Amino acid sequence: MDFLVALAQTRPVLGALGENLDRHLEVAERAIRARARLVVFPELSLTGYHLRDLVPDVALRADDRRLARLARLSRRASIAVGAVEESDDHRFFNSAFLFEGGSLLAVHRKVYLPDYGMFEEGRHFAAGDRFEPVQSRLGRLGLLICEDLWHLSSSYLHFLRRADSLLCLAASPGRGVTGTEGEVGTARAWNTLLEAQALAFTVHVVFCNRVGFEDGAYFWGGSKVVSPFGRVVAQAADGEELVLGPIDGGALRRSRMLTPLRRDEKALLTLREIERTIRVERETPP
């Protein structure tokens, strides 16, 4: 399947849900007019990232009426946004909502909440417990949120479950200005990971990272689409941008003909070895 994906590389206002929602509708509308069939926003795009005690104030239930306008717009294109989701039992998740065909099609709750260095997500959020590609009218989409993608097992599970594209919503703050390539160290690391995963899992990787500053932290953008051959086919800089990139069904097919990694993958062997590892670790005194 061939279609255009729009990377909505935005700069959310921290803790201002209403303002951000209006901006989403405006940007998504623009993407649709440019013939995008999928619009991807960054992690926590409706709220901003460094929320701390604001988390409960900006939380939404998945059926919140304030999301109705986004849902309606999804009749014309699928839309992935980042939000704080409140569950029935009042846990708060760092979630991605995928709207399609006029309603909420899927929710991915971030599994890996970084809680080291400058991060404190584990303090504020509950962790998701699964990776499950969504059967969309645009193929099988594996949703990931930022740190999820640094754990290869996340993408591996999407790969086993036949994802065609990985959609990664990110709010990655830049660190490291001692390199020589003119970009922050974080960007270099991400680019390596994105290209490697596109190749290793023969998928399109759609990465949408936010921009702007929050409390002095710089979000470096660099949103991109990587083809299953590991080639960057669309690329944003570090400002607010709407970038269109191609999802190329032919390329996906050819990559899997040339490198049938999915066909040859030994999931049962992996499972067996993981079980054996866990058993051995359990039985080995530390």
Add this chain to the structure above:
Amino acid sequence: MRLPLDAPLATRLLSLFLREEAGKFGFRRAVLGLSGGVDSAVTAALAALAFGGRRVLAVLLPYRQSSPESLLLARDLVGRLRLRSVEIDITPMADGYLRGVRGADRVRRGNVLARCRMTVLYDLSAAWRGLVLGTSDKSELLLGYTTLHGDSASALNPIGDLYKTQVLALGAHLGVPEAILRRPPSPDLWPGQSAERELGFSYERVDALLHALVDRRYAEAECVAAGFPRGLVRSVAGRIRANQFKRMPSLVPKLSNRTLHWDFRYPRDWGR
């Protein structure tokens, strides 16, 4: 070993930082004290890129004992960067207080000067509607080589995550005159004051050590094993610990369930 720096990248990030973080609070102008040293020169150059020179108010704040060269270099930079500027002699202000004080050593007197300057900058901030920019680099902040509520006071401090030697490299990239880059670092709080003599080590040497201790999380023993003199490691690690209070807001005793800083935790850019 010189700490590396991608100077063009740092320049872009820091000018973006200034424009965006000031803009969130409705500010399009900045105020800073220009001393004739490298830290304030680099901050001024970044501010000129971020806001435009005419939107940066450089405040020259000499005291009767300040080095005349400082004032000349600061004036020269104002012209080069096309900044707005004002000169305010803080002698009457500082001496008005110090004349009545007995037995103040030069450190106390120096701190009074730094706090007089802060008072002027914050007053002009309100008058000119510009944010006060800090000019303390990471070396100074870690070593506590600042005056609390003096030069350490600011709204935005663009160079606070760059070591002194990196600020020098950035200065060279930004076209800060050699005369400023080559000057021995000094707060110029008393005649002949030298930062490196006072601290007891050169910035080049201490920056590499700070980078190992802070950024790369080397233990003190590992720094010694890597070739840093034991005495230097002990003194620098001690300074970092001893000056932690200068980098923190004042302590509030915890009485309630929700106490400022402990569990009342909102971002500074709240709603912006």
